Ligand SMILES: Nc1ncnc2c1ncn2[C@@H]1O[C@H](COP(=O)(O)OP(=O)(O)OP(=O)(O)O)[C@@H](O)[C@H]1O
């Protein structure tokens with residue numbers, strides 16, 4: 001199935017702050033997500049990239065309703081995730097599932113695979129007894145595990161297999177959306193590709209929409225139709241992967257892509273632009289454009305006025321006062 | 331006595347076996363390595379392949395449950411195996427140094443950066459406090475810490491992750507080591523900061539002429555700065571060669587499979603060529619070639635005979651019965 005234009009998930013004006021650690025004073029707050037608007041079309045894969053602490057995982061938890069935004073709203077098929085109560089809330093939650101980075105810490109070590117994968121079935125009262133067991137067998141097969149393995153415990157599995165178990169669990173309720181937060185970063189290089197192929201295959205065959213969050217830009221390009229680039233809690237740029245990767249319009253996207261390690265020594269370039277400094281603390285984010293302290297194109301206006309996401313005419317949006325200049329340099 | 335033109339590191343037949351309740355774990359099962367002055371050699375491999383254990387064995391920093399043997403282990407011509415623990419200790423931190431992935435835990439949280447770097451100069455060079463402080467400022471400048479004369483009185487937690495990694499590198503190069511071992515020094519860093527740190531290491535090895543053994547699981551890191559690459563699998567080096575040769579045309583099926591499984595940021599979609607199966611369990615290694623259950627080129631001989639590392643005329647080695655076939659395809 002190819003992605004349709006109908007958004008299945010819509011995030012509008014999401015804001016989320018956390019209390020900072022005590023050493024920074026009781027009133028300090030971490031601005032984790034600051035005004036994020038996103039849409040996810042049915043059946044598409046949206047990649048989300050950015051550096052550590054940029055708010056990717058917070059965004060993931062907001063999207064699946066594990067956490068409530070301070071402001072803004074997430075809507076699934078037109079219905080608000082935050083407002084729903086009781087049976088409707090459960091029904092909505094069933095349709096949006098999550099896969100976590102570390103399969104080991106996200107699975108209860110004392111439960112056999114059967115119960116782990118069946119847990120969502122139990123919570124949503126979807127199957128019991130023999131039907132429950134059959135459904136688990138079916139799910140295990142779907143993710144490439146032998147159904148006989150359902151009586152084993154998590155520690156008996158390799159990292160890649162545990163991530164397959166996590167994916168089987170997420171699939172149990174037949175969701176329309178799966179949010180994957182760094183699903184392959186904890187895996188060995190040789191196993192990453194297996195899980196990436198599995199997710200891409202499921203997405204194609206079952207028509208599930210995926211949000212694929214990762215810091216690895218190559219993996220994201222590989223699996224995604226569209227990509228959203230985040231910096232310090234805000235979206236820098238959103239567009240089709242080839243549009244964004246081939247000609248980035250936001251100076252941060254450019255810096256990120258030029259920092260991706262090369263594939264071969266012949267591509268070494270001593271003149272390659274390397275972004276200086278580190279991402280600033282989200283406790284005291286810079287005023288105006290949050291990237292202005294590191295941006296090679298920054299001018300005075302950047303420290304004063306927050307650039308809003310705006311259309312650049314090629315189906316992409318970017319939040320930069322000088323996106324056209326950046327683009328013309330690509 | 332040090333031999334001037336000798337490789338800074340020469341390892342032959344290194345073996346490390348851990349005694350564990352579940353039986354002996356052969357973490358390193360015969361590793362050969364050479365690092366020349368000013369050269370970056372990358373030890374590339376997946377989790378558990380024995381990279382860190384190799385590094386710690388060279389440094390003499392292994393747990394007591396480790397049995398270490400080698401035909402040769404020498405630093406700039408000096409035999410490390412025969413050294414007493416005291417002799418080894420005086421070499422560590424001075425002639426050979428180690429930089430870890432986790433910079434925060436490697437620094438003392440209650441001492442200022444200036445005191446920690448200064449101590450190296452006071453202890454090893456007998457400098458007075460003031461002179462040691464001045465050296466510390468110079469070092470911070472060398473590794474690109476802005477406003478080093480001001481930052482020298484700050485504590486580790488006041489620096490970002492990338493800065494702390496620079497500080498560790500500063501400490502590692504402070505006394506002009508012959509060999510710097512960096513174990514996944516950029517794995518915990520963001521890509522933009524990783525690029526800065528790799529560039530720093532590259533500059534320092536040229537300026538200071540030290541050999542660098544860089545441990546990584548990331549092909550891209552090797553492509554960025556390695557002169558030569560040694561690929562490890564299940565405790566053995568399975569292939570060595572210049573970075574350009576190995577990444578262009580691998581001579582070992584494992585390297586070939588690894589290259590094929592990594593997606594490319596410059597090109598779109600399609601199925602990745604995943605390596606089937608799982609990384610090996612050292613407690614129950616397959617017979618013959620340890621890679622054979624996952625190898626697309628395996629034949630009967632692979633299941634029974636373990637291939638030794640064989641040298642080829644182009645300064646490469648490969649431990650595979652069918653290396654010639656890969657080499658022929660590459661021509
Ligand atoms: N003290 C120890 N006792 C027992 N086994 C050990 C000990 N230290 C390491 N090992 C084992 O030795 C093997 C090699 O470990 P090593 O740390 O060298 O891997 P690595 O290649 O550095 O992996 P990674 O990429 O995960 O850092 C592993 O199976 C590990 O569990």
Ligand code: SF4
Pocket residue numbers: 250251252289290291292293295296297298299302307319320321322323
């Ligand atoms: S708005 Fe200014 S500081 Fe921000 S990315 Fe654009 S040019 Fe750089």
Ligand code: SF4
Pocket residue numbers: 582583584619620621622623625626627628629632637649650651652653
């Ligand atoms: S020896 Fe055989 S199994 Fe091992 S890598 Fe070579 S072809 Fe594959």
Ligand SMILES: [Mg+2]
Pocket residue numbers: 381382383513
């Ligand atoms: Mg290691």
